Amino acid sequence: MNTRPTRLSSKKPKKPKKWNAAKSKRKLDKLFSELIHLMDHNLCQRCGKSYGKLDTSHCIPRECLCLRWNTENAILLCPRCHKFGSASWHKSPLEAVFWFNLVFTERQLRLVQLKRQGEEYVFDEPEALRIESFLKSQIKNYATIETPGTVPCKKKDYKEGQNG
Numbered sequence: 001m002n003t004r005p006t007r008l009s010s011k012k013p014k015k016p017k018k019w020n021a022a023k024s025k026r027k028l029d030k031l032f033s034e035l036i037h038l039m040d041h042n043l044c045q046r047c048g049k050s051y052g053k054l055d056t057s058h059c060i061p062r063e064c065l066c067l068r069w070n071t072e073n074a075i076l077l078c079p080r081c082h083k084f085g086s087a088s089w090h091k092s093p094l095e096a097v098f099w100f101n102l103v104f105t106e107r108q109l110r111l112v113q114l115k116r117q118g119e120e121y122v123f124d125e126p127e128a129l130r131i132e133s134f135l136k137s138q139i140k141n142y143a144t145i146e147t148p149g150t151v152p153c154k155k156k157d158y159k160e161g162q163n164g
Ligand SMILES: [Zn+2]
Pocket: 044, 045, 046, 047, 048, 049, 077, 078, 079, 080, 081, 082
């Protein structure tokens, strides 16, 4: 009795690719940033500037994976409002939080709640696929709603500190 399997090809069968969490995070970060740019109309949400490179800034740090790709948890900021200005998120968190609470009071409360709810959060391959498909569908939605050039620049409605 011949039990040997017949080999049709001498090529080795391809191994299914192993899921790579770090790579997956980078991919999602990129999509997420694209979406936040669309949602915030390519404008710094604090000062209204639209030129230069704008940063997707997380309110609750990215290390908190349950909120890393949640659109409530990110706003678009210019480098001055994000990292380098004297009243920026990074240089003066107290002022930044004060501003955020004033403008986004309910959002801030929701974020704190979501963070608490997400303590058991597991980031695995099915979850990564779920987020990817969500982000892609959102990007598609925004891309069809927003036509470049139709969103007027926000005017500065507050006075900036002297020499920032
Ligand atoms: Zn700004």
